[in-house]
Amino acid sequence: MAHRWKNTLTERDVTPEHLFLNRRQMIGASAGAAGLALAGMAAPARAETLEPSDFDDVTSYNNFYEFGTGKKDPAKHAHMLTTEPWTVQIDGLVDRPGAYAFEDIMKKMTIEERIYRFRCVERWAMIVPWNGFELKDLLDLAGVQSSAKYVAFETALRPEEMPGVSSNVIEWPYVEGLRMDEAMHPLTMVATGIYGRDMPNQNGAPLRLVVPWKYGYKSIKSIVRISLVENEPPTAWNKYAPNEYGFYSNVNPNRDHPRWSQEYEQLLGSGLFAEKIPTRMFNGYEEEVASLYEGMDLIKYH
Amino acid sequence: MEIAAPINGTLRRVPAWLIYVVSAGYAAWVFWQGATGALGPNPVESIEHAYGEAALYLLIAGLAVTPLRRFAGLNLLKFRRAIGLACFFFVLAHLIVWAVLDVQALSRVWAGIVKRPYITVGMAAFALLLPLAVTSNNLSVRRLGPKWRQLHKLAYPAALLGALHYVMLVKGWQIEPLIYLGIIAALLALRLPFFSRPRRKMAPGAAARSQS
Numbered sequence: 341m342a343h344r345w346k347n348t349l350t351e352r353d354v355t356p357e358h359l360f361l362n363r364r365q366m367i368g369a370s371a372g373a374a375g376l377a378l379a380g381m382a383a384p385a386r387a388e389t390l391e392p393s394d395f396d397d398v399t400s401y402n403n404f405y406e407f408g409t410g411k412k413d414p415a416k417h418a419h420m421l422t423t424e425p426w427t428v429q430i431d432g433l434v435d436r437p438g439a440y441a442f443e444d445i446m447k448k449m450t451i452e453e454r455i456y457r458f459r460c461v462e463r464w465a466m467i468v469p470w471n472g473f474e475l476k477d478l479l480d481l482a483g484v485q486s487s488a489k490y491v492a493f494e495t496a497l498r499p500e501e502m503p504g505v506s507s508n509v510i511e512w513p514y515v516e517g518l519r520m521d522e523a524m525h526p527l528t529m530v531a532t533g534i535y536g537r538d539m540p541n542q543n544g545a546p547l548r549l550v551v552p553w554k555y556g557y558k559s560i561k562s563i564v565r566i567s568l569v570e571n572e573p574p575t576a577w578n579k580y581a582p583n584e585y586g587f588y589s590n591v592n593p594n595r596d597h598p599r600w601s602q603e604y605e606q607l608l609g610s611g612l613f614a615e616k617i618p619t620r621m622f623n624g625y626e627e628e629v630a631s632l633y634e635g636m637d638l639i640k641y642h
Numbered sequence: 643m644e645i646a647a648p649i650n651g652t653l654r655r656v657p658a659w660l661i662y663v664v665s666a667g668y669a670a671w672v673f674w675q676g677a678t679g680a681l682g683p684n685p686v687e688s689i690e691h692a693y694g695e696a697a698l699y700l701l702i703a704g705l706a707v708t709p710l711r712r713f714a715g716l717n718l719l720k721f722r723r724a725i726g727l728a729c730f731f732f733v734l735a736h737l738i739v740w741a742v743l744d745v746q747a748l749s750r751v752w753a754g755i756v757k758r759p760y761i762t763v764g765m766a767a768f769a770l771l772l773p774l775a776v777t778s779n780n781l782s783v784r785r786l787g788p789k790w791r792q793l794h795k796l797a798y799p800a801a802l803l804g805a806l807h808y809v810m811l812v813k814g815w816q817i818e819p820l821i822y823l824g825i826i827a828a829l830l831a832l833r834l835p836f837f838s839r840p841r842r843k844m845a846p847g848a849a850a851r852s853q854s
Contacts, residue, residue: 397683409816411682462813464684509814580814599758599811601750608683612676616746 342450342473390455392535393466397609399540403460404561405509406495406502407542413504414542420501421562423546432492432567435483442546446532448481449473453536454529456552458559459591459605459623466608470550471533476524484520484568491523492516492573493549494565510580516560517573517587518551521632527552527625530563553622553629555589586642590633593619595642646715653718661724668696669735686743693736698808698822700729701801705829713832723778726797730775733768733804760810767803770796798833801826 392398404414426442451471459465479491497513499505505512522528531550532539539545544561551558557577567573577585584598593603604616622629633641672692676685704725710716741751754761774794776782783790805823812819831837 394683401683405814409812409814411684464687466683507815507817509816577813596757599760601753601758603750606684606686611679612685612689612743 342452342477390457390467392455392469393607394609395535398466398468398534399542401464401608402542403462403556404504404542404544406497406504406512406514406562408504409509417503418541418545420503421496421498421541421545422501423541423562426546426564428547428563429565430478430482430567431565432569433485433488434479434568435485437482440481445478445481445547449477451532454550456527456550457620457623457625458550458552458556459619461555461557461585461589461597461602463600463602463605464608465605465617469535470529470531471536472529472531472547472550474526475528475530475549476526478530478566479523479568482566482568487570488568489520490569490571490573491518491520492565492567492569493518493560493563494567495560496562496564510576514560514576515573516549516558516575518558519572519632522551522629525629525632527628553590553625555585555591557585558589588633588638588641590629590638590642591619591623592621592638592642594621595639646717650715650717653716653721658721658724661721661728665696665700665728665731669693669732686739689739690736690744693732693739694808697729697732697736698804700725700732701797701804702822702825702829704729704797705801705826709829709832712838727775727778730771730778733771737764737768760807763803763810764807767800767807770800770803774800798830802830 400415401411402414403409403411404418407414407417407420424442427439428442428445429439431437449472451473453469453471455467455469457465458468475491493516495514496502497505518528529550530547531544532547534540534543539548541562544559544563547563548561549559549563558575572587575585575587577589578587591602596602602619605619607614607617620626672681672689675681676689679685681688704722707718707722707725710718741748745751745754755765756762774796777786777790777793786793802823805819805826808819809823
């Protein structure tokens with residue numbers, strides 16, 4: 341079911357002037373699906389305008405180490421990636437395991453736009469209008485069994501199309517994982533486009549994960565495999581440096597990266613003399629997701 | 643050595659101040675590009691990297707002067723002071739951009755130096771370069787005499803710390819910073835007595851002196 345997270349509609353309903361606002365000036369995510377469903381009318385009061393970053397910035401400055409470690413490398417080399425045909429292997433503890441063709445997935449999903457904050461562990465941030473669907477909808481397609489406790493993801497590994505994998509910067513293929521409640525959370529989405537266009541290769545074509553309250557590397561790109569599993573799956577950066585990159589990797593200003601502070605961030609495109617912005621707990625999605633981690637020590641389980 | 647002679651002849655006509663002009667011009671150009679958006683969406687990071695990298699190049703160039711003279715007969719001695727000072731100014735600019743435009747608060751600068759090992763290492767390299775920059779003038783060379791040479795050997799640990807600073811700050815196992823570290827380590831290794839021996843064999847005067 342799409343459009344569970346319908347803050348824009350609610351906004352229009354409550355304050356009709358917003359109908360005339362620029363399409364891009366949709367309210368941000370502080371009013372999430374859960375909050376909306378429960379609080380209803382209260383949501384717009386907490387609403388906040390998120391102005392998306394520049395399209396060129398989002399598509400020319402990012403990390404996708406399979407194409408090189410430089411920020412411009414993905415934009416330079418990702419054209420080599422073949423995205424058609426594309427299949428996603430969904431396996432493990434599911435009722436209908438198999439190879440799901442990208443077109444077949446798209447036929448069954450309703451695409452919606454969501455403007456989310458995106459926060460890299462390196463302290464830069466941007467605001468991206470994603471197009472896609474909730475991960476839950478895709479998982480429901482495969483039928484998750486009750487014994488599944490985690491979801492494991494894997495990025496394509498194609499040495500002939502990915503010049504970066506010839507160097508073992510981290511262990512390939514890139515893998516990521518989410519706990520089941522995180523995976524099923526309405527904010528967690530599979531993005532297939534940005535700014536109303538198909539997903540550019542450098543941003544993780546044809547489909548990628550977007551988990552807005554976690555550091556960017558959790559939002560794994562160019563997914564070829566999704567496995568429903570019982571135990572916490574290994575994750576790429578955690579394998580490289582477990583003290584620096586935890587399994588949860590929630591954006592948290594109180595838990596520094598061992599090598600740098602996480603208390604502030606730099607919004608991309610804000611210029612040379614821009615003031616730093618304080619990092620928000622859960623990247624500003626505290627209201628929606630804090631309950632997932634109730635009673636958990638978020639410094640220990642970082 | 644036949645190739646070295648004409649090169650040395652040409653170099654004699656190149657003024658050392660050109661290094662200051664080119665360095666200052668490059669630093670200003672990078673900053674202007676960052677301020678006008680030509681360096682992409684994260685200009686602070688781009689400028690930091692450009693200045694830091696320039697300093698590393700100049701550290702390597704400065705350390706290469708002696709081995710080039712010893713093993714290739716190339717005489718770049720007259721450029722060494724300018725190379726060293728230009729290097730220092732890039733490190734200083736790198737530090738200022740980091741403190742003023744990146745971390746933006748004195749308390750956070752201090753916290754970074756104390757808490758983050760890669761910053762501690764970078765600051766240590768800067769601290770080692772500071773007395774070298776201050777004594778890079780003829781008066782100091784005369785006043786300090788043989789101590790000047792001893793003092794300026796601080797460039798060796800400073801170069802190693804500078805390269806280590808880069809190795810420590812990258813994510814993942816990246817090759818580029820390790821290459822810089824390797825080059826600097828190799829240039830320092832060439833100063834070990836083991837590598838000085840072949841020169842004595844080649845230079846008959848030195849050989850004669852050592853026998854006497």
